[in-house]
Amino acid sequence: MTDSRGTVSRRLFVSGMFAALGTVPAAAAGASAGPSARPPGGGAAWESGRRVLRAAPATVSLGGRTVSTWAYDGLLPGPTIRATAGGTVRTRLVNDLPAPTTVHWHGIRIAADMDGAPGLSQRPTQPGGTFDYVFTVPDPGTYFYHSHVGMQSDRGLYGPLIVEDPAEPLEYDQEFTVVLDDWQDGVNGTPDDTLRTLNTTPHDDTLSSHVLGGTSGHVRYPYYLVNGRTADEPTTFVSRPRVRARFRVINAAADTAFRVALGGHRLTITHTDGFPVKPVTVDTVVIGMGERYDFVVTLEAGAFPLMAMAEGKAGRAFAVVRTTPGARTPSPDGAVPELQRRQLAYQDLQARRRDQLRPPSRTVTVTLGWRQGTAGSEWPLNGHLSDDPLRLRVDRGETIRIVMHNDTHMWHPMHLHGHTFQVRTTERGGPRKDTVNVMPYKRISIDVHADNPGEWMFHCHNLYHQEQGMMGLLGYGKPPKRRHVMSH
Numbered sequence: 001m002t003d004s005r006g007t008v009s010r011r012l013f014v015s016g017m018f019a020a021l022g023t024v025p026a027a028a029a030g031a032s033a034g035p036s037a038r039p040p041g042g043g044a045a046w047e048s049g050r051r052v053l054r055a056a057p058a059t060v061s062l063g064g065r066t067v068s069t070w071a072y073d074g075l076l077p078g079p080t081i082r083a084t085a086g087g088t089v090r091t092r093l094v095n096d097l098p099a100p101t102t103v104h105w106h107g108i109r110i111a112a113d114m115d116g117a118p119g120l121s122q123r124p125t126q127p128g129g130t131f132d133y134v135f136t137v138p139d140p141g142t143y144f145y146h147s148h149v150g151m152q153s154d155r156g157l158y159g160p161l162i163v164e165d166p167a168e169p170l171e172y173d174q175e176f177t178v179v180l181d182d183w184q185d186g187v188n189g190t191p192d193d194t195l196r197t198l199n200t201t202p203h204d205d206t207l208s209s210h211v212l213g214g215t216s217g218h219v220r221y222p223y224y225l226v227n228g229r230t231a232d233e234p235t236t237f238v239s240r241p242r243v244r245a246r247f248r249v250i251n252a253a254a255d256t257a258f259r260v261a262l263g264g265h266r267l268t269i270t271h272t273d274g275f276p277v278k279p280v281t282v283d284t285v286v287i288g289m290g291e292r293y294d295f296v297v298t299l300e301a302g303a304f305p306l307m308a309m310a311e312g313k314a315g316r317a318f319a320v321v322r323t324t325p326g327a328r329t330p331s332p333d334g335a336v337p338e339l340q341r342r343q344l345a346y347q348d349l350q351a352r353r354r355d356q357l358r359p360p361s362r363t364v365t366v367t368l369g370w371r372q373g374t375a376g377s378e379w380p381l382n383g384h385l386s387d388d389p390l391r392l393r394v395d396r397g398e399t400i401r402i403v404m405h406n407d408t409h410m411w412h413p414m415h416l417h418g419h420t421f422q423v424r425t426t427e428r429g430g431p432r433k434d435t436v437n438v439m440p441y442k443r444i445s446i447d448v449h450a451d452n453p454g455e456w457m458f459h460c461h462n463l464y465h466q467e468q469g470m471m472g473l474l475g476y477g478k479p480p481k482r483r484h485v486m487s488h
């Protein structure tokens, strides 16, 4: 049984099981078994007690084809970084890219100067340079890291960050990390080329809501990936029947939400954006860019499709969950009826009692807008673009409510750095999250407890929208220097 507050310890027979299967225990540590299995830690290098994370041009295999891109340690996704809650991550970024870069530790309640926000918390690290990221990880859960410079995270510059709970209350036998991505880099130009194309193509705000059905993004990608592999030569997650498996699903895509289901199984959702929720069992979950979901499944015997449909687009990411060696491999084109069954809604999610925030002392409204600018679409927050950003001011210790009103036809997965807010699906309830989809023409309220002083980015995690200006700031105390104080 799932019991997010229970006392039953996780059964740790994982490495023994993998020995029996003739594969490596690293498969239990997040990498998939099968064609994309890799050695523990990806053969990480160390310098001065810091794990080296090397950002560099790389040639990677997506399965059937090979592409040139930018990646961490030559891997796609980047290496899984694991830590224990309360512990310290020590990572030395080595920038061997031909461009400045930073690493953002998405979702971590981090010290502001380690947040990797270029021009805000740090200067980007120049080509040939290094930067030491040293920070504690206060909260367990499923996170990820990615470049926060320009379009770089739409290349290969992302990887999982898993923070383990030393007193893990969730009972499971084995875990898999599932990283979803939309991919074009090295296939038909670069993400920067795509951004330039978007900026020179007139955008019809009235037409596309029908054509695209309120889609999460603009870009038709040639590939959608699970753990760096296409549907044609998919990742295989190897387990055994009756194993209780925890899936940590991360949407690292720039412009695509995914509708995820596992054929033949229901999903018991246990966490979103790292934080536990009261478990709820559904058939499918839609995951916006920057969001994460953990779910547990008791696996049946056979081989099953793990399907991630690109929401509002034609295309899919696909992997195989195999518990029986001889079972026929499912087709990426096969039907997965669970995709049409009960879908998780935010209203289904409830934080634990101890994670509930106090009622807010005040409310601010942020309107998510669109307008045609001289150089393409602009996506302002209360009329402000990132070059003159909306500045939300908070006092340390207060809780404020931000009501986001999406006045556009596109999704906006809004992400706040340095905090995990509470989505108010009811006046007193809702899940803790750091990224929330604000659907076309809808409103959503989040409460933010100001417990981590700094100047923090608050932005759309559609990378194209972010680069077209959809970025504000949340900061503590009096605004630094510039006069553009937030308006309500």
Ligand SMILES: [Cu+2]
Pocket (backbone or CB within 6 Å): 379, 410, 411, 412, 413, 460, 461, 462, 465, 466, 470
């Ligand atoms: Cu957006």
